Amino acid sequence: MNNTWIKSLIGGVIMFGLLYVVSLMMSKAGLFGFGIDDYSSRLLHFIIINIILATSLNLINGYTGQFSIGHAGFMAIGAYASAYFTVTYGTAIETAISGETGGLLSTSIVLLIAVAIGALAAAIAGLIVGIPSLRLKGDYLAIATLGFAEIIRIVILNIDAVGGATGYQVPGYANFLWIGFFAVATVVIIHNIVRSDMGRALISIREDELAAEAMGVNTTRYKVISFVISSAFAGVAGVLFAHYNKFLSTNDFQFIKSFEVIIMIVIGGMGSMTGAILGAIIVTLLPELLRQLPDITVPGLGVVKFADLRLVIFALILILTMIFRPQGLFGNREFGLSWIMRPRTAPEGTEAVGGVEGVPIAEDIKAKHLASEEDEKK
Amino acid sequence: MDTFVQQLINGLTIGSIYALIALGYTLVYGILKLINFAHGDVYMVGAYMGFLIAVYVFGSQASIFNFVVVLLGAMAIAAIIGMAIERFAYRPVRKFSRMTTLITAMGMSLFLEYLFTFIFSGVPKTFPLLIQNDNYNLFGEVTISTTQILIFMIAIILMLGLEWIIHKTKIGKAMRATSHNLNSAKLMGINTDFVIAFTFALGSALAAAGGVLVAQYQPKIFPLMGLMAGLKAFVAAVLGGIGNVMGAVLGGLLIGMAETFVVGYGHYVGIPSTYRDAVAFAILILVLLIRPAGLLGSNVQEKV
Structure with missing residues (x-):
C-alpha cells in the first residue's frame, strides 16, 4: 500500500463528503435551512453535466488537437440509448430487485446500467464516426463531425420508438449525488489519461503530428482512442441529462449544443482541465445572470429589455475573447495548488525578448516557427 | 416523367439559391482558408434588409422596379455588413491560428x-x-412559376457577373493572386486587406440576393433561416471543390436536386421525406472521405 493510494482514498472520501453535503442543499428546507431553491438547484445540475461535456470534449479538442464539433451527437446517442433502456426494462429490473419501483437502491442500479449502456453506445458511435473522419484535418474534420452529429440527430428524430418529434418521457433517476459522482469520475479519469503515457502521446499529436509519427507514436490509433473516450463521456453526460431532465427532445441536441461545449473549452482555455470546468460554469451561468439586467426606457424606442440581449452579449463575449485572449482564460495552464505555490522568480533562460511585449525566448522561437509554417501552407 | 421534370425544376430552383450562398463560402475560403460560419446568417440578414425596404419604403407594393430596388438595396447593405464583419471580427484574429478564426466565425x-x-x-x-x-404550363402537368424563372435568371446574371469580375477586372486579378498566395500578392504590391474586404462584400451581396430570392419563393423569413441553408450551401461548396467558383455553382445545383429528389422519391427506397436535411450531410461525409478536393477541385498533395 503506497502513499498515492492513500492520498487518492482520502481525496475520494473528502469529495464524496462534499458532494453529500451539497446534495442535502438541493431543496429549500435541506441542510438546516441553508438549501437553495429549485431554480438554482436545476442550474447547478446542468453546470455539473456541462462540466462532463466540457472536460470530455477537451480531451479530443484541447489535448489531442483534433477539432471536433459533433459532441452533441454523441450526447444524444447516450441519452436516447439509455432512456430507451430505462423506459423499456427499468420497471422490470426494479421489481426484480426490490419488489417495488422508485426505491433509492433499485433506481440507482437501473441508472448505473443505463450509464453503462449510454457510454457504450456513444463509444461505438464514436468509433464508427472517428475511424473515417479522423483521417481529415483541421476545419474539414470539424465539418465532418458536425455532419455526423446532424445525421445522428435526424435519424433519432425519425425513430418512433423513442418519441420522434414529440419528445420522450424518461424517469428521473439521476439525483445530485450520482451526477456529481460521474462528474468527479470524468474529471479524474481524463486528468489521469492526460498525465499518462497516452496523454503524452496525445499532446505530441497536438503539437506536431508528423513529428509524433516519426517518434513512433501510432497517431491514427491514439486519435481514434481519444475520440472514442471523449464520445463515451459525452454519452454519460447524455444519460445523466436524460434521467435528470426527464424529457428528451432532439431539439436539445442541435448543433448549437455542440457550439456551446466548444465555447466552454475555448473560454476556459483549450487543453486546460480547470479551464474547461471554469468554462462550463461561465457558459451555463452567464446567460442566466444576464437575465437580471434591467429594462431601460430609450426615448423613441420604448422599453428595451436588456435581459433579452443576454445571448447577444454572450456571443459578443465569445468574439471578444477570441480577439483579445485567443488562448482562453487559462491557456493550457492549470489553476490549482501548484499554480498558487509556483516560484515567483522566472527560471533562467526565459528572459524576455521583443521589447515590452515580453515574449519568452522559447515561445518566440515557436511563434516564428509556426508563422513560417503557416506561410508554407499557403 | 412529368413529376420527374417538375422535381427537377423545383430542385434547380432551390439549388440556385444554395449556389448563390455557396459562392460566398468558396470565395472567402479561397482567399483566407476560413470557413465563414456567419455566411449563412448574412443570407438571413439580406432577406431581412430586403423585407425592411419592401415594407417600409414601398409599402409592400408589387412592381418590377420595386423588386429590383429591394434586391440591389439588400445586396448593398449586406455587402457593407459583410465588410464590417471582416473588419471588426476576422481581421484582428487573422494572425492567430485558423481554429481561432473558425471559432470567431461561430x-x-x-x-x-x-x-x-x-x-x-x-x-x-x-x-x-x-x-x-x-x-x-410547360407540357403535360409540368409548370414553372414566374418566381422560379426570376430566380434562374437572376442567379445566372449574378454568376456571370461574378465570373466577369474575377476574370476580366483588375480587382478580380488581385483576388486570384491573393487566393494563390497571400504573402506573395502582398509583396507584389497588392493591397490584400482591401482585396479580402472586397471578397467579403462580394460574397455577402450574393448571399443577400439569395435571401431576397428565396423570400419570393418561400415567403417566411426568420432569424435562424440561415443556419440550415448556410450549412447546406457550405456542403455545396465542398462538393464542388471549395475555392472553385464553378464548383460552388455545380455543388449548389446538385445539393438542391438531391434534396428535392429525396423528398419526392425517397419513400420508394425507404427513405422518408423527413431525411431531407440529412441528405446534404451524408453527401458531405461521402465527399470528404472519397474525394476531399471535391468534384472540380484540383487534387493538391498536402505538404508536410
Whole structure:
C-alpha cells in the first residue's frame, strides 16, 4: 500500500463528503435551512453535466488537437440509448430487485446500467464516426463531425420508438449525488489519461503530428482512442441529462449544443482541465445572470429589455475573447495548488525578448516557427 | 416523367439559391482558408434588409422596379455588413491560428442570429410578394412559376457577373493572386486587406440576393433561416471543390436536386421525406472521405 493510494482514498472520501453535503442543499428546507431553491438547484445540475461535456470534449479538442464539433451527437446517442433502456426494462429490473419501483437502491442500479449502456453506445458511435473522419484535418474534420452529429440527430428524430418529434418521457433517476459522482469520475479519469503515457502521446499529436509519427507514436490509433473516450463521456453526460431532465427532445441536441461545449473549452482555455470546468460554469451561468439586467426606457424606442440581449452579449463575449485572449482564460495552464505555490522568480533562460511585449525566448522561437509554417501552407 | 421534370425544376430552383450562398463560402475560403460560419446568417440578414425596404419604403407594393430596388438595396447593405464583419471580427484574429478564426466565425454567426432574434423576434415574418406570380404550363402537368424563372435568371446574371469580375477586372486579378498566395500578392504590391474586404462584400451581396430570392419563393423569413441553408450551401461548396467558383455553382445545383429528389422519391427506397436535411450531410461525409478536393477541385498533395 503506497502513499498515492492513500492520498487518492482520502481525496475520494473528502469529495464524496462534499458532494453529500451539497446534495442535502438541493431543496429549500435541506441542510438546516441553508438549501437553495429549485431554480438554482436545476442550474447547478446542468453546470455539473456541462462540466462532463466540457472536460470530455477537451480531451479530443484541447489535448489531442483534433477539432471536433459533433459532441452533441454523441450526447444524444447516450441519452436516447439509455432512456430507451430505462423506459423499456427499468420497471422490470426494479421489481426484480426490490419488489417495488422508485426505491433509492433499485433506481440507482437501473441508472448505473443505463450509464453503462449510454457510454457504450456513444463509444461505438464514436468509433464508427472517428475511424473515417479522423483521417481529415483541421476545419474539414470539424465539418465532418458536425455532419455526423446532424445525421445522428435526424435519424433519432425519425425513430418512433423513442418519441420522434414529440419528445420522450424518461424517469428521473439521476439525483445530485450520482451526477456529481460521474462528474468527479470524468474529471479524474481524463486528468489521469492526460498525465499518462497516452496523454503524452496525445499532446505530441497536438503539437506536431508528423513529428509524433516519426517518434513512433501510432497517431491514427491514439486519435481514434481519444475520440472514442471523449464520445463515451459525452454519452454519460447524455444519460445523466436524460434521467435528470426527464424529457428528451432532439431539439436539445442541435448543433448549437455542440457550439456551446466548444465555447466552454475555448473560454476556459483549450487543453486546460480547470479551464474547461471554469468554462462550463461561465457558459451555463452567464446567460442566466444576464437575465437580471434591467429594462431601460430609450426615448423613441420604448422599453428595451436588456435581459433579452443576454445571448447577444454572450456571443459578443465569445468574439471578444477570441480577439483579445485567443488562448482562453487559462491557456493550457492549470489553476490549482501548484499554480498558487509556483516560484515567483522566472527560471533562467526565459528572459524576455521583443521589447515590452515580453515574449519568452522559447515561445518566440515557436511563434516564428509556426508563422513560417503557416506561410508554407499557403 | 412529368413529376420527374417538375422535381427537377423545383430542385434547380432551390439549388440556385444554395449556389448563390455557396459562392460566398468558396470565395472567402479561397482567399483566407476560413470557413465563414456567419455566411449563412448574412443570407438571413439580406432577406431581412430586403423585407425592411419592401415594407417600409414601398409599402409592400408589387412592381418590377420595386423588386429590383429591394434586391440591389439588400445586396448593398449586406455587402457593407459583410465588410464590417471582416473588419471588426476576422481581421484582428487573422494572425492567430485558423481554429481561432473558425471559432470567431461561430461566435459571429451566433451574434447575428441572436441580434436579429432580439430585433425582429423569433416569429417568422411574411415577405411581401413583389412580382406577380403566375404558373406557366410547360407540357403535360409540368409548370414553372414566374418566381422560379426570376430566380434562374437572376442567379445566372449574378454568376456571370461574378465570373466577369474575377476574370476580366483588375480587382478580380488581385483576388486570384491573393487566393494563390497571400504573402506573395502582398509583396507584389497588392493591397490584400482591401482585396479580402472586397471578397467579403462580394460574397455577402450574393448571399443577400439569395435571401431576397428565396423570400419570393418561400415567403417566411426568420432569424435562424440561415443556419440550415448556410450549412447546406457550405456542403455545396465542398462538393464542388471549395475555392472553385464553378464548383460552388455545380455543388449548389446538385445539393438542391438531391434534396428535392429525396423528398419526392425517397419513400420508394425507404427513405422518408423527413431525411431531407440529412441528405446534404451524408453527401458531405461521402465527399470528404472519397474525394476531399471535391468534384472540380484540383487534387493538391498536402505538404508536410
